[in-house]
Amino acid sequence: GYATLGSDGRPRICRVEKPVYGMAQAGRRWQRTLFPWLLHFGFIQSSSDPCIFTLRKGDEQLIIGCYVDDLFVLHSDDSPSSLYANFTAALTNRWNVEDEGPVSDLLNVDIVRSHKHVTLSQASYIQHLVDTFMPDGVPA
Structure with a gap:
């Protein structure tokens, strides 16, 4: 940041109450929010890589890879009633996300x-x- 002085000539300090995009801790804070949500949705976190999550229901399967604030989603079905469609709808309802195709x-x-x-x-x-x-x- 930049040092600024108050009207009394003393340095000013501000406290950031939540992570700001680009801050060193923003990715970790996002991870601490997203991962519990994925587990609550029913995903199982990989024991060999904590950034990989899997979910299987019937014949359908989702595999998610997380890299900072990007999700890489592998799915076996993308029909309107699929597990993938339900997951993306829930994700979109919870956060402002964009499906990049x-x-x-x-x-x-x-x-x-x-x-x-x-x-x-x-x-x-x-x-x-x-x-x-x-x-x-x-x-x-």
Whole structure:
């Protein structure tokens, strides 16, 4: 922050009552709010990675990966009455969230989906690294 002085010449201090986007502790505070909500919704938290949650009802399954304030949701059905639809409706009712549609990249991993396969690659990230650190190209 910036130091400011009051009319008496003394430094002013303000206390932030809740996290502000971009603050170091904002992600952790969000996690402490979101994770209990997911558990209450019925998700099971992974013991090997606490940022992965799963929920299964009948033939449907949801898997959620959390990265700071982004959720990566895998689902087996997206019909209007599906578990995914119910989850996204509950999430939207609770918080101001935005569904960005099918994912094409996540944490510098390109994701290409076909009917039967999912292909993961880092070609774009590798090209970015080459462009950044080898502006004259890769030596022959």
